[in-house]
Amino acid sequence: MKYYSTNHQAPEASLQEAVVKGLASDKGLYMPEVIKPLPQSFFDHIENLSFQEIAYQVADAFFGEDVPADTLKQIVYDTLSFDAPAVKVKENIYSLELFHGPTLAFKDVGGRFMARLLGYFIRKEGQKQVNVLVATSGDTGSAVANGFLGVEGIHVYVLYPKGKVSEIQEKQFTTLGQNITALEVDGTFDDCQALVKNAFMDAELNAHMKLTSANSINVARFLPQAFYYFYAYAQLKKAGKADHLVVCVPSGNFGNITAGLFGKRMGLPVKRFIAANNSNDIFYQYLQTAKYNPRPSVATIANAMDVGDPSNFARVLALYEGSHEAISAEISGATYTDAQIRETVKAAYQETGYLLDPHGACGYRALEEGLQDGEVGVFLETAHPAKFLETVENIIGESVEIPAKLQAFMKGTKQSIPMSKDFASFKAYLLNE
Numbered sequence: 001m002k003y004y005s006t007n008h009q010a011p012e013a014s015l016q017e018a019v020v021k022g023l024a025s026d027k028g029l030y031m032p033e034v035i036k037p038l039p040q041s042f043f044d045h046i047e048n049l050s051f052q053e054i055a056y057q058v059a060d061a062f063f064g065e066d067v068p069a070d071t072l073k074q075i076v077y078d079t080l081s082f083d084a085p086a087v088k089v090k091e092n093i094y095s096l097e098l099f100h101g102p103t104l105a106f107k108d109v110g111g112r113f114m115a116r117l118l119g120y121f122i123r124k125e126g127q128k129q130v131n132v133l134v135a136t137s138g139d140t141g142s143a144v145a146n147g148f149l150g151v152e153g154i155h156v157y158v159l160y161p162k163g164k165v166s167e168i169q170e171k172q173f174t175t176l177g178q179n180i181t182a183l184e185v186d187g188t189f190d191d192c193q194a195l196v197k198n199a200f201m202d203a204e205l206n207a208h209m210k211l212t213s214a215n216s217i218n219v220a221r222f223l224p225q226a227f228y229y230f231y232a233y234a235q236l237k238k239a240g241k242a243d244h245l246v247v248c249v250p251s252g253n254f255g256n257i258t259a260g261l262f263g264k265r266m267g268l269p270v271k272r273f274i275a276a277n278n279s280n281d282i283f284y285q286y287l288q289t290a291k292y293n294p295r296p297s298v299a300t301i302a303n304a305m306d307v308g309d310p311s312n313f314a315r316v317l318a319l320y321e322g323s324h325e326a327i328s329a330e331i332s333g334a335t336y337t338d339a340q341i342r343e344t345v346k347a348a349y350q351e352t353g354y355l356l357d358p359h360g361a362c363g364y365r366a367l368e369e370g371l372q373d374g375e376v377g378v379f380l381e382t383a384h385p386a387k388f389l390e391t392v393e394n395i396i397g398e399s400v401e402i403p404a405k406l407q408a409f410m411k412g413t414k415q416s417i418p419m420s421k422d423f424a425s426f427k428a429y430l431l432n433e
Contacts, residue, residue, distance in 0.1 A: 001065045003030040003219065006314040015066040016121045019114070019220045020130065022213030023200045029314050030219050035265045036061040043267065046230065047238040051084060052077050054234055055227035061266060062223050063117075071120060076227075079112040084228045086235040086378060089354045093367050094241075094378040096232045099357075103172050104384035104405060106225070106256065107143030113224035114214055115147035115154070122153045127210065131430075132156045133199055134214040135192035137252065138165045138304040139383055142172030144214040144221075145180045156214070157430075159183045159192040159419070164299060164306070168387050168406055175412025182414075183429075187421035190297050190308050198423045199430065208431055216255025217311050225259035230268055232378050241376045248274040248334075248366045248379040250359040251283060252305035254312035256380065257331070261319055264330070273331045274370055276362035276379075278302040281335035283310060288333075290324040301338050301391050302358040304383070334366035341365075345395045355400065357385040357392065 003018040007028030018030040082100040101108025141158040174182040216222040236242040249257040294309035320326040344361040363379030
């Protein structure tokens with residue numbers, strides 16, 4: 001399978017080149033030339049398949065031309081060593097719980113898959129060292145760091161905004177050591193992302209060290225996220241609830257919803273998608289006005305969605321050939337303030353006993369307000385509420401039990417290197433590595 005750049009100024013790339021490079025030479029994002037539809041027989045019997053069996057069939061459509069079947073199967077099965085149950089919250093609204101992996105966030109799927117695929121390509125090429133640069137607004141850093149921890153031949157640099165991720169999130173990638181280095185940037189997530197993008201474009205730096213990305217700009221990070229949309233459909237089909245399925249995705253950098261849109265292109269019977277934003281409502285405004293106006297992100301209690309210029313918007317445009325009409329036909333939007341998010345977490349907990357995290361709360365509320373007669377909604381509960389402990393406890397006025405996996409991270413000692421948002425300082429640091 002060949003991959004093209006969304007900017008159409010770079011040469012086509014193989015899967016291996018797209019994964020190892022991360023970003024195309026023209027600063028565009030890689031897209032597969034073809035999105036293969038899956039056969040109807042797959043959907044006819046999908047409810048009888050396991051998460052891993054479903055994911056392998058989807059992975060084969062994306063990666064089967066480039067990775068041997070036994071290797072791909074092992075990567076998929078190793079990645080998905082945990083469940084992603086669709087849990088009923090109230091009549092016709094289900095939570096797809098994506099927090100059962102090692103770092104209790106949805107990015108465990110993409111992070112673990114990419115680590116294994118990149119490790120396979122590095123061994124195949126006989127390379128000595130690849131350096132992964134990843135900017136995080138919260139969960140990406142922990143998922144990528146833990147996915148790559150101890151993988152031979154790969155060093156990970158996690159850039160995160162100082163004081164803008166929760167203590168638990170921070171501990172999940174600053175306490176690991178080994179081949180993981182945490183860089184605490186005096187700025188916002190957008191500043192961290194700009195440092196990463198500028199590093200990829202710097203000829204001197206790239207001559208000095210082999211760089212790649214593990215943000216959702218990397219095809220090996222975002223494409224595997226399609227797996228759990230198919231699994232959600234399978235679970236709801238088994239429950240007799242899949243006929244008019246609406247999927248609501250809390251959206252920040254838009255990698256997650258893009259993976260769902262790819263699933264729909266492959267034949268997944270989703271009626272429509274809702275992209276739920278916090279106050280960083282750039283995509284919501286685009287839907288209303290047909291104008292894309294990125295702006296600096298603002299800090300909210302749903303911090304993983306604090307993105308002012310979503311990278312993957314370029315992929316959404318590519319998927320729909322730039323048509324605002326086509327995008328609006330399949331995706332609607334919603335946007336919520338911190339006050340509304342708090343209100344939703346509290347009301348849902350009081351009414352149903354289900355505890356939402358601030359990101360899932362945006363998804364849940366959008367379904368509550370936006371479902372039409374006969375539709376069934378599933379929202380992505382992207383992280384365990386305990387990852388936002390202080391926020392959630394203050395909202396519900398009760399203590400929240402911290403899962404054992406998180407408690408283990410909290411006992412670790414933070415190790416991070418302070419970094420300014422100035423690219424020259426970041427470049428000098430990497431050149432001295």
